Amino acid sequence: MSPLLLSDPLVSALPVAENGEPLVELHPGIAPGGARVRAALADRLYRADLSLPPGIRLLVVEGHRSAADQQRIIDAYTAQVRAAHPGATGPELDRLVSRFVAPIDVAPHVAGAAVDLTLVDESGQQLDLGTTIDATPEESRGRCYFAAPDISLEARALRLVLGDALTSAGLVNYPTEWWHWSYGDRYWALMTGAARAHYGAVGSRVPAGAVR
Known part of the structure; x- marks a missing residue:
């Protein structure tokens, strides 16, 4: 069964009741690059981080993304998809692109509601979860999918550890x-x-906050 994608009309049909919650900069202990969410x-990311097994921590590499940055990613990946799937047009092209980057109107990163993250060991070295972060479906031959079957047992186990912690945090x-992952x-x-x-x-009604 194919996963439900962000381009699906069911996603855009949902209403938004913007609560005006601020963006805050994540603590450098889990986001050395200063990601904001x-x-x-x-709060949920900190809870998930504390729930991980000893010797493993979260590493957030990206949080909020501007609409302009989102559009640049859309444009670049659309060109890759056209090259890899020359017969795809219209809704099919949109569907293929949304496997990797969301349409702006529903993009979780643009809302400050999503993070791209992985797991690291005590020394801060990234653990092997099967692919690099931001590996496209074409580059990874589908191994970027969370439930991809053709990854190592170690990578599968680490994805489950990551998933358990983040799902439990909401x-x-x-x-x-x-x-x-998003909330x-x-x-x-x-x-x-x-x-x-x-x-x-994120717009003018969403103020920036301090480091949490």
Whole structure:
């Protein structure tokens, strides 16, 4: 069964009740690069980090993304998809692109509601979860999917550790990207049965906050 993608009309049909929650900068202990996310998502990430087995921690590599940055990724990957799938046009092209990057109007990163993350050991070295973060379906031959069968047993075990911690903290995974997890966006609402999303695209009504 194919995963439900962000381009599906069911996602965009969900309403958003923007709650104005601020973006906060994640603690450098889990986000050395200074990723920013909504405050409630930050709290859930800290909870997930504390629940991991000894010697393993979260490493967040990206949080909020501007609409302009999102569009640049869409444009670049659309060109790759056209080259790899020359017969794809219209809705089929949109579907293929959304395996890797969300349409702007529903993009969790643009809402400050998503993170790209992995696991590291005590020395801060990234653990092997089967592919690099941001490996496309074409580059990875589908191994970027969370449930991909053709990865090592060690990588599978680590994905399950990551998934258990984040799911228990209230996040949902985008199944075509093992590293992408969100809370409060439209995709999260659809997957959890919530009536509406908490967060829309970050705009003037969403103030920036301090480091948490």
